[in-house]
Amino acid sequence: MAATIRQRYTARSASSASEGRQLCRRTTAAGDAATESSQLLASALGCSPRNWRGVKTARSLACELVYVGIERDQDYTGLNRHPDVIKAVQDAVAKYETGSGTSAMSGGMCELHKRAEKMIAKLLGKEAVMLFPTGYSTNLGVISALAGTGDLIVFDRESHASIIDGIKLSGAKYVSFRHNAVEDLVKKLNRAIGKYDNIFVVVESAYSMSGDLAPLNDIANLKEKFPFFLYVDEAHSFSFYGQHGAGYCQECGVIERVDFLMSTLSKATAAVGGFVACDRRYLALLKWSANAYIFQACFPPADAAAVISSLNILQNDPSIASKLHELNRYMRDKLEEFGFDLRQSQSPVVPVYFTDDEELGRINVKLYSRHIFTVSVLYPAVKRGEGRLRFIVTCNHTIDQINYTVRVLSDLVKKSREKS
Numbered sequence: 001m002a003a004t005i006r007q008r009y010t011a012r013s014a015s016s017a018s019e020g021r022q023l024c025r026r027t028t029a030a031g032d033a034a035t036e037s038s039q040l041l042a043s044a045l046g047c048s049p050r051n052w053r054g055v056k057t058a059r060s061l062a063c064e065l066v067y068v069g070i071e072r073d074q075d076y077t078g079l080n081r082h083p084d085v086i087k088a089v090q091d092a093v094a095k096y097e098t099g100s101g102t103s104a105m106s107g108g109m110c111e112l113h114k115r116a117e118k119m120i121a122k123l124l125g126k127e128a129v130m131l132f133p134t135g136y137s138t139n140l141g142v143i144s145a146l147a148g149t150g151d152l153i154v155f156d157r158e159s160h161a162s163i164i165d166g167i168k169l170s171g172a173k174y175v176s177f178r179h180n181a182v183e184d185l186v187k188k189l190n191r192a193i194g195k196y197d198n199i200f201v202v203v204e205s206a207y208s209m210s211g212d213l214a215p216l217n218d219i220a221n222l223k224e225k226f227p228f229f230l231y232v233d234e235a236h237s238f239s240f241y242g243q244h245g246a247g248y249c250q251e252c253g254v255i256e257r258v259d260f261l262m263s264t265l266s267k268a269t270a271a272v273g274g275f276v277a278c279d280r281r282y283l284a285l286l287k288w289s290a291n292a293y294i295f296q297a298c299f300p301p302a303d304a305a306a307v308i309s310s311l312n313i314l315q316n317d318p319s320i321a322s323k324l325h326e327l328n329r330y331m332r333d334k335l336e337e338f339g340f341d342l343r344q345s346q347s348p349v350v351p352v353y354f355t356d357d358e359e360l361g362r363i364n365v366k367l368y369s370r371h372i373f374t375v376s377v378l379y380p381a382v383k384r385g386e387g388r389l390r391f392i393v394t395c396n397h398t399i400d401q402i403n404y405t406v407r408v409l410s411d412l413v414k415k416s417r418e419k420s
C-alpha cells in the first residue's frame with residue numbers, strides 16, 4: 001500500500017466535508033424515491049402510505065408463511081433450524097451470556113470468535129480472517145480502510161449498497177463498469193493504469209439482485225496485465241459453492257488471486273456477522289483503520305457458536321449444498337417451462353422480471369394471500385423497468401412447495417396479462 005494510514009485519515013476528513021455539501025441534494029432524491037416506492041406498495045396492499053407501517057412486517061408475515069412459501073429469508077442452507085446449531089447457541093449463551101458488550105478491539109471477542117476466525121481461514125486457505133459485526137460493516141469498514149486519496153476503485157455497477165458506501169467513505173476516486181462486462185472493466189483499467197497509487201477491483205461472486213455469477217476467471221486473469229487488488233464479496237455463495245463450502249472463488253480456482261475475500265455470516269451460516277480474509281500483512285492496516293471494527297460492538301458469542309456449528313455441519317455433510325443446488329435447478333427448470341425469462345441468473349437467487357411495477361406489486365400481494373412469501377425489488381434498488389420478484393431457494397423447501405409456487409405465479413401472471 002503506497003499511502004500511510006495517517007495520510008488516509010487526513011484525506012478522509014477532507015473528503016467527508018465535500019460529501020456533506022452534497023448531502024441535502026442526495027437526501028431529497030432518496031426521499032422522493034422512497035415515497036414513490038412506498039406509495040406503490042401501499043396501494044398494492046390496499047392501505048394508505050401514511051399508515052402502511054401498520055401492515056405486518058415482512059418478518060412476521062414470513063413466520064406465518066414459512067411452510068408454504070419459497071422465500072423466508074436468505075438462510076440458504078436452512079441451518080438456522082438445525083438442532084446442533086440451536087444447541088451450540090444455547091450452550092454459548094449459558095457460558096458467555098448474551099451480547100458482546102464492546103468492540104473486538106476493546107475485548108468484545110471470546111475464544112469462540114477466535115475459533116470461528118481460524119476455521120474460516122483454514123477453509124479458505126487464507127492467512128488471516130477478521131470478523132466484523134455484520135456483512136454491511138465488513139464492506140464499509142474494509143473498503144474504506146484499504147483505499148484512500150490517490151487510489152482508484154473500479155466496481156461492478158450492480159454492487160451491494162455496503163460496497164458503494166465503503167467506496168464513498170474511502171475518499172478514493174471511483175468508477176463503475178457495466179455489470180459483469182469484462183471488456184468494460186478492461187477499458188476502465190486501461191484508462192487508469194499508471195495514474196494511481198493503488199487500484200482495487202471490487203465485485204460480488206453471486207449478485208444479490210440478479211442471481212448471476214461473476215466471470216471470476218476472466219477478472220482474475222486481468223491481474224496478469226494490470227496491477228490491481230481484487231476484492232470479492234461472497235455473501236451469496238460462501239458455504240454452499242466450492243469445496244466444503246469455501247465459496248465460488250474456490251470453485252472457480254481463483255481464490256489465491258483474490259486479495260480480499262469477504263462474506264456475511266447472516267445467510268448460509270445461520271448467524272449475524274461478517275468477515276474478510278486476506279494476507280496477514282494487511283491486518284495491521286485493517287485493525288487500526290477500519291472504524292467499523294474499532295468502534296462497533298462485535299457480534300455476540302452465540303453467533304460465533306452458530307457459525308462454528310454451521311461450518312462443521314456443512315463440511316461434514318456435502319449433501320446440504322447439493323440439495324440446495326438441485327432445488328435451485330428444479331425451480332429454474334419449472335419457471336422456464338412456464339415461460340418465465342430468468343435472464344443470466346444461476347444462483348439460488350431466482351429473479352422473475354416485470355416491466356410494470358404496479359403489476360409486480362399487485363402480484364406480490366396476491367402471492368402473500370396464497371401463502372407465498374417473496375419480496376418485490378423495485379427502483380431505486382434496481383433500474384426502472386427492471387423490477388422483479390426475488391425468490392430465494394433454500395434447503396428447507398420441498399418440490400411440492402416449488403411446484404405450488406410456480407403454478408400460482410404463472411396463473412396470476414396469466415390472469416393479469418389477460419385483463420390488460
Ligand SMILES: Cc1ncc(COP(=O)(O)O)c(C=O)c1O
Pocket residue numbers: 134135136137139160162204208233235236264265266273274
Ligand atoms: C452482496 C451483499 N454484501 C453484503 C451484505 C450485507 O450483509 P449483512 O446483512 O450481514 O449486513 C449483503 C446483505 O444482503 C449482500 O447481499
